[in-house]
Amino acid sequence: MPTDLNSAPRGGASIAVRDLHVAYGSTRVLHGVSIDFTPGSFTALLGSSGCGKTTLLRSLSGFVPVESGSIIVGGQDVAPLPPEKRGMAMVFQSYALWPHMSVLQNIGYGLKLRGVPKVQIAAKVAVLLSMLGLSGYEERKVTALSGGQRQRVALGRALAIDPGILLLDEPLSNLDAKIRMVMRHEIRAIQQRLGLTAVHVTHDREEAMTMADRLVIMQAGRIAQIGTPEQVYDRPATAFVANFMGAENILPLRVARSEAGASLSTGDATATVAAEPAQAYPGGVYRYRVEAAGRQITVDDADRHELGTTIGLRIPLQRLHIFPASEAGIAA
Amino acid sequence: MLSQRHLALILIAPGLILVAALFLYPLGFSLISAFTKDGSFTLEWFAKAFELYSTDIVFTVVIVVTSCALTALAAIVIAGTLTLGENRYIVGTLKALYRWPLFIPFIVAAQCMRTFLAKNGLMNNSFVSLGLMEPLQAVSYLDWRGIIATFVWKQTPFVALLLAGALASIDRATLEAGRNLGASRPRVLFELALPQVMPTLLVALVLSFVTMLSVLSVPMMVSGSQPTMLTVDMAFRINAYGDYATANALGVITYVISAGAAILYLKRGMSQEASR
Numbered sequence: 001m002p003t004d005l006n007s008a009p010r011g012g013a014s015i016a017v018r019d020l021h022v023a024y025g026s027t028r029v030l031h032g033v034s035i036d037f038t039p040g041s042f043t044a045l046l047g048s049s050g051c052g053k054t055t056l057l058r059s060l061s062g063f064v065p066v067e068s069g070s071i072i073v074g075g076q077d078v079a080p081l082p083p084e085k086r087g088m089a090m091v092f093q094s095y096a097l098w099p100h101m102s103v104l105q106n107i108g109y110g111l112k113l114r115g116v117p118k119v120q121i122a123a124k125v126a127v128l129l130s131m132l133g134l135s136g137y138e139e140r141k142v143t144a145l146s147g148g149q150r151q152r153v154a155l156g157r158a159l160a161i162d163p164g165i166l167l168l169d170e171p172l173s174n175l176d177a178k179i180r181m182v183m184r185h186e187i188r189a190i191q192q193r194l195g196l197t198a199v200h201v202t203h204d205r206e207e208a209m210t211m212a213d214r215l216v217i218m219q220a221g222r223i224a225q226i227g228t229p230e231q232v233y234d235r236p237a238t239a240f241v242a243n244f245m246g247a248e249n250i251l252p253l254r255v256a257r258s259e260a261g262a263s264l265s266t267g268d269a270t271a272t273v274a275a276e277p278a279q280a281y282p283g284g285v286y287r288y289r290v291e292a293a294g295r296q297i298t299v300d301d302a303d304r305h306e307l308g309t310t311i312g313l314r315i316p317l318q319r320l321h322i323f324p325a326s327e328a329g330i331a332a
Numbered sequence: 333m334l335s336q337r338h339l340a341l342i343l344i345a346p347g348l349i350l351v352a353a354l355f356l357y358p359l360g361f362s363l364i365s366a367f368t369k370d371g372s373f374t375l376e377w378f379a380k381a382f383e384l385y386s387t388d389i390v391f392t393v394v395i396v397v398t399s400c401a402l403t404a405l406a407a408i409v410i411a412g413t414l415t416l417g418e419n420r421y422i423v424g425t426l427k428a429l430y431r432w433p434l435f436i437p438f439i440v441a442a443q444c445m446r447t448f449l450a451k452n453g454l455m456n457n458s459f460v461s462l463g464l465m466e467p468l469q470a471v472s473y474l475d476w477r478g479i480i481a482t483f484v485w486k487q488t489p490f491v492a493l494l495l496a497g498a499l500a501s502i503d504r505a506t507l508e509a510g511r512n513l514g515a516s517r518p519r520v521l522f523e524l525a526l527p528q529v530m531p532t533l534l535v536a537l538v539l540s541f542v543t544m545l546s547v548l549s550v551p552m553m554v555s556g557s558q559p560t561m562l563t564v565d566m567a568f569r570i571n572a573y574g575d576y577a578t579a580n581a582l583g584v585i586t587y588v589i590s591a592g593a594a595i596l597y598l599k600r601g602m603s604q605e606a607s608r
Contacts, residue, residue, distance in 0.1 A: 063508055083511040090512045096505035100527040110513035154509075161513060 012039035012197035013074050013164030015060065020069035022052075022059050029055045031221045032069070039164075042191055042198045044212035046205065048244065052221040054169065057201045061090050061167050073165070089158035090167040093174060095150040097142040103129070103153055104138040110161035128156040131190065148179040155187065159194070166191065168200040172207060184211050205245060209233065217241050239323040247321055249297045255322065264322075269293035271313045273305050366580035377581035384565075384578075389585060391559040395476055396544045396589075399483035400537050406484060407491035407536070412521040414492075415499040416507065434489045438482075442553040445482045449473035449554075478554040479561070483544050491536040498532035499525055534597050541593045545586055562586055 015037040022030040030052050037043055045053040058064040060071060062083035070077045078086050089110075097106050107128060108121040116124075122138070129135050132152040137145075142153060151171055158166060168187070172180045188211050191198045202208050208215055209229040217224040217232060217240075225237040236242035243250075254265050271292040273279070280287045285300040290313065297313070305311060366377055382389075410430050417423040433441065448454045451472040459465040473481070502525065510520040526533070551561040562582050569579040 061508075061512060063511075083508070084514045084516060086512075087514075088512070090509065092505040092509060094503055094505045096503060096509040098506055098509075098524055098528070109510070109515075113514045113519070157509070157513070 011164065011195040012041070014039050015165065015197065015199075016070075016072040017056075017060075018070045018072070020056070020059065020071065021067040022055055022064055023067050024064075029221050030059070033221075033223060035216060035223060035226065037165075037197050037199060039197055040195045041214060042188065042200065042212045043214045043216060044200045044202055044208035045216050045218060046202060046208045046244070047218035047224075048203065051218040053201045053203075053216075053218045055221075056218070057167055057169055057199060060165075060199065061088055062086050087161075087163060088165040088167055089161055089163035090169060091151070091154050091158050091171040093170040095147075095154045095174070097150055097154055097157070099141075099143050101142065102138065103134070103140045103142060103145075106142055106153055107156045107160050110157065114161070124160060125156070128160055132156050132186075147175050148183065151175060151183060152186075155190070159190070164197060166196045166198045168198060170201055170203070172202075173204075180207070187211065217244060219244075234318070236321055239321075239327045242321045242323070247319075249299075251295065251297070252325065253322070266293075270310055271297075272310050273307055279305075279307060362580040362583055365577055366584045369577070377577040378584075380578050381581040381585065385562065385582065387559045388562055388565055391476070392545070392561045392586075393589060395479055395483070395561065396541055399480050399487070399544055400541050402480065402484045403487045403491050403540055404533065404537055406488040407495050408521070408526065408533075410488065410492040411495035411499055412518075412525070414496045415525065416517045416521055430492055431489050433486050434493070436486070438486060438547050439549040439553070441482055441486050442550045445478055445485070445550075445554055446474065449478045449481065475555045479551050482550045482554055483547075486550075487540040487544065491533070491540055494532055494536040495529060498529035502528045534600065538593050538597045542590045545590055 017033060017035045017037075020030050020033045021028070033052075033056060045056060047053045055064055059066050059079075062078070062081060062085075066079045069079065071079045073086070073088075098109070101109070104122065104125050107125045108116075111121045111124060125138060126135070129137055132155065134149060134152055134156075137149075137153075142150060145153065151174075154171070171187070172183055175183060184207060187198075190196075200208070200211060213228065214226065215229055215232045216226050219238075219240050225232055225241045227235075232241065233245050236245055236247070251266060256263050256265070269292040271290050274289045274291045274296070279289075285302050286304055288299045288301065288305065290297045290299050290311065292313065299313065367373055367375070369376055410426060413426055414423060414430075417426075436444075446453075449472070450456075451470050453472075455473075456465065456470040460467050460470065506528070507520050507525055510524045511517070515523070546563065547561075548563040548567060551564050552567070562585065566579040566582045569575040569582070
């Protein structure tokens with residue numbers, strides 16, 4: 001029985017990842033990732049499929065062997081340790097509850113492993129269940145629960161061992177939209193209350209921005225940008241980050257520097273709301289596909305326009321991000 | 333014009349006739365033969381079977397149950413290693429080797445065991461030449477132990493194959509969740525993985541149980557002496573005395589034993605359904 005798990009302090013632990021290299025066979029997935037997670041912080045790892053965000057999380061938890069580099073938790077390098085010796089609790093996308101056990105047995109399993117007496121396990125599970133809004137569910141079969149309830153039980157199971165670090169592997173992806181919204185706030189509130197260090201993997205930008213105090217945008221096995229949601233959204237470091245954060249229109253511009261500042265110019269073009277299907281109503285505003293200078297531009301506007309009409313376009317300055325043409329992938 | 337129903341019956345008729353002719357008719361015939369004498373009902377053959385072979389009935393049940401238990405253990409170790417093993421070379425080697433006994437007939441396996449387990453067989457000779465044993469201490473294992481060894485060797489790959497398949501299909505995250513919370517790999521196997529594949533393990537064991545009950549070559553070749561298994565007794569009744577009636581009575585007893593295994597399995601399956 002690893003004693004270091006029992007003595008884990010209530011509240012978060014710090015993680016320092018240094019020059020982490022991970023490969024699956026001959027395919028290198030992480031190319032020297034270095035990042036610090038401060039105690040009590042909520043960090044979201046964000047990126048498109050195959051960017052290495054899940055691999056980073058799984059190497060933290062010990063399910064992916066590390067090729068080189070270190071993962072320092074509380075002054076100790078845990079990179080060579082097996083998963084069961086790391087004391088990090090993980091919540092899985094598929095809930096990963098044990099179907100042959102009741103809710104009580106699922107949540108209490110980590111405590112049973114630590115030799116906690118049955119009475120104490122039952123008491124602790126009751127406290128967790130009331131925190132999760134599932135009081136009295138102890139004897140239910142987990143197969144009889146809804147998706148949201150299952151993920152709550154999975155969260156309770158992770159929290160039962162008083163982990164210093166909570167790893168969340170796309171825990172909300174299998175839930176429907178409404179439950180997902182509720183769970184976002186619940187997870188965030190519990191993390192704040194217990195002061196846990198949380199690392200959350202997601203491909204949902206909005207989820208990352210609403211839950212985390214810090215975003216880590218990953219691209220092809222490297223970190224593209226680290227910052228608060230505001231920093232990353234308002235000042236993306238690269239064209240990739242800007243694109244990932246929702247800047248979907250790319251326009252070629254000419255930048256002329258002068259002493260007074262810089263002026264931007266683009267060629268003359270006529271903007272036309274494209275022929276169908278160019279209009280959609282996602283809610284609140286209309287979304288149009290506009291054609292200008294042979295490019296397709298996505299534009300949101302509160303007014304309804306007829307298809308095929310000529311319109312004027314204006315880019316709000318705070319929504320404009322400028323990158324070198326080579327980076328944005330434009331032949332200027 | 334033929335109705336759908338008739339057409340369906342005609343389509344399955346060849347199979348049905350085959351089953352009836354090769355299975356139902358002999359089964360019915362042997363049942364009748366076990367319970368009748370000169371056309372009237374009697375339990376004489378059963379009395380005779382119990383009088384002569386009650387030791388062998390117990391012997392058979394003990395051998396088959398023990399073999400099943402050991403087979404389950406070996407299969408769990410193999411399938412568990414294949415699923416949770418982290419050393420690529422051990423897993424790879426095991427994966428390549430463990431299925432081989434499936435392709436070796438019982439009679440060949442029995443012959444191999446004869447040369448391996450005999451008093452001057454390969455196993456004892458190896459021990460002697462390794463200095464682990466004096467030549468005088470060598471004993472033959474060609475008795476009940478030999479039968480069990482052969483059965484376990486032959487049936488383990490079958491059970492391991494089904495078990496490994498079932499283990500591979502459960503959500504791996506359920507196993508990772510266990511390790512994440514601090515469970516060692518053996519605990520993950522026995523407390524988290526196996527309970528999820530219990531139905532498969534039981535099916536494999538019931539099938540193995542029935543197979544072992546019906547094997548003639550192994551007890552015949554490995555252990556020639558008394559006590560022996562019911563299949564050998566049946567062959568003896570028929571070959572030496574032409575006594576089909578007693579042989580059929582022994583056959584019915586075998587049916588009852590294997591039906592017992594099937595009922596145990598079905599009962600467990602039903603109680604699990606009920607608790608869901």
